[in-house]
Amino acid sequence: MTNILVTGGAGYIGSHACKALKAAGYTPVTYDNLITGWADAVKFGPFEQGELTDRARLDQVFAAYNPAAVMHFAALSQVGDAMRLPEVYWHNNVAGSLTLMEAAVHAGCLDFVFSSTCATYGDQDNVVLDEDSAQYPVNAYGKSKRTIEDMLADFEFAHNLRHVIFRYFNVAGADPDGDVGEFHQPETHLVPLLLDAIDGKRAALTIFGSDYDTPDGTCIRDYVHVCDLVDAHVLGLKWLERGEDSRVFNLGTGAGFSVREVIGHAGAVTNRDVPVIEGPRRPGDCTKLVSGSSRAEAELGWTPTRSTMDRMIEDAWRWHRTGHYEK
Numbered sequence: 098m099t100n101i102l103v104t105g106g107a108g109y110i111g112s113h114a115c116k117a118l119k120a121a122g123y124t125p126v127t128y129d130n131l132i133t134g135w136a137d138a139v140k141f142g143p144f145e146q147g148e149l150t151d152r153a154r155l156d157q158v159f160a161a162y163n164p165a166a167v168m169h170f171a172a173l174s175q176v177g178d179a180m181r182l183p184e185v186y187w188h189n190n191v192a193g194s195l196t197l198m199e200a201a202v203h204a205g206c207l208d209f210v211f212s213s214t215c216a217t218y219g220d221q222d223n224v225v226l227d228e229d230s231a232q233y234p235v236n237a238y239g240k241s242k243r244t245i246e247d248m249l250a251d252f253e254f255a256h257n258l259r260h261v262i263f264r265y266f267n268v269a270g271a272d273p274d275g276d277v278g279e280f281h282q283p284e285t286h287l288v289p290l291l292l293d294a295i296d297g298k299r300a301a302l303t304i305f306g307s308d309y310d311t312p313d314g315t316c317i318r319d320y321v322h323v324c325d326l327v328d329a330h331v332l333g334l335k336w337l338e339r340g341e342d343s344r345v346f347n348l349g350t351g352a353g354f355s356v357r358e359v360i361g362h363a364g365a366v367t368n369r370d371v372p373v374i375e376g377p378r379r380p381g382d383c384t385k386l387v388s389g390s391s392r393a394e395a396e397l398g399w400t401p402t403r404s405t406m407d408r409m410i411e412d413a414w415r416w417h418r419t420g421h422y423e424k
């Protein structure tokens with residue numbers, strides 16, 4: 098079986114990717130420091146604990162498994178933290194990714210699939226966000242990811258490290274079989290926080306800002322089901338296997354939902370009241386991030402079949418009531 102090195106394979110998206118890789122006939126080798134990931138989430142292949150910035154450890158893991166490609170999910174990914182602690186983001190995300198890329202080149206593992214973000218586009222009112230849009234990230238998280246994209250371009254030129262970059266919009270939902278799901282501590286993402294408020298695990302959901310220039314005053318995002326998202330990664334891996342050129346793909350559906358609309362869907366799907374309070378804006382948030390591209394569908398053959406808001410909430414709700422991890 099072909100080994101794929103999956104950094105962040107113990108995290109929310111990485112664990113779903115491991116399941117998809119195994120189903121597609123690969124062996125996912127998880128490399129994770131377990132700072133935000135969970136050993137319990139590593140169910141589909143071997144686990145190696147380590148830091149992205151630990152070159153000697155990475156060299157050992159590359160030598161032991163001889164992976165055919167890297168899928169690089171491991172990152173700190175919270176906009177709020179990134180605004181408070183940019184140095185931590187630059188160190189972990191940028192220095193860590195640089196070390197990983199150097200180790201991959203050293204090992205001759207030259208196919209690289211990278212998790213980037215629509216946060217690299219920044220706040221661009223009335224601009225269709227396709228892959229050729231200018232990138233003006235407004236927070237340290239988005240800036241760290243854009244920098245890694247730049248490094249990948251340079252590494253391709255110099256070292257032939259071929260890459261597929263996926264710019265994620267907002268990821269939600271969970272594995273419908275309940276093997277893995279979203280479990281952050283502390284939780285900061287809208288859908289799991291909403292479900293916490295619905296079942297009384299927290300008093301209420303705070304809406305971060307209701308004075309944005311949008312129809313209902315709350316931020317608009319493009320939500321994609323985690324299982325659809327990781328399917329795209331398997332297609333991206335095959336794209337590189339076929340020898341196609343390095344490429345950037347947005348992963349979103351093009352449908353924008355305001356925070357209030359997501360709350361409305363969550364109430365309807367769960368048939369429960371959603372306790373909500375209105376709070377101030379969260380620093381670093383963009384008004385609207387919606388993908389204007391279907392390149393992934395046209396070129397990769399990606400079909401995001403599960404990414405309706407109701408389906409994402411249904412799957413997240415099922416996991417929310419039955420699944421969790423323990424340290």
Ligand code: UFG
Pocket residue numbers: 174175176214215216265266267268285286287288290302303304305306316317318356379382386
């Ligand atoms: N929100 C609230 N209340 C909350 C939590 C979130 O109103 O308690 C709002 C946010 O302000 C935002 C929306 O819900 O408007 C979504 O917030 P999330 O924190 O769930 O997601 P973000 O949009 O901030 O960020 C996520 C990922 C990033 C990624 C980004 C791209 O965390 O890694 O999507 O938009 F870059």
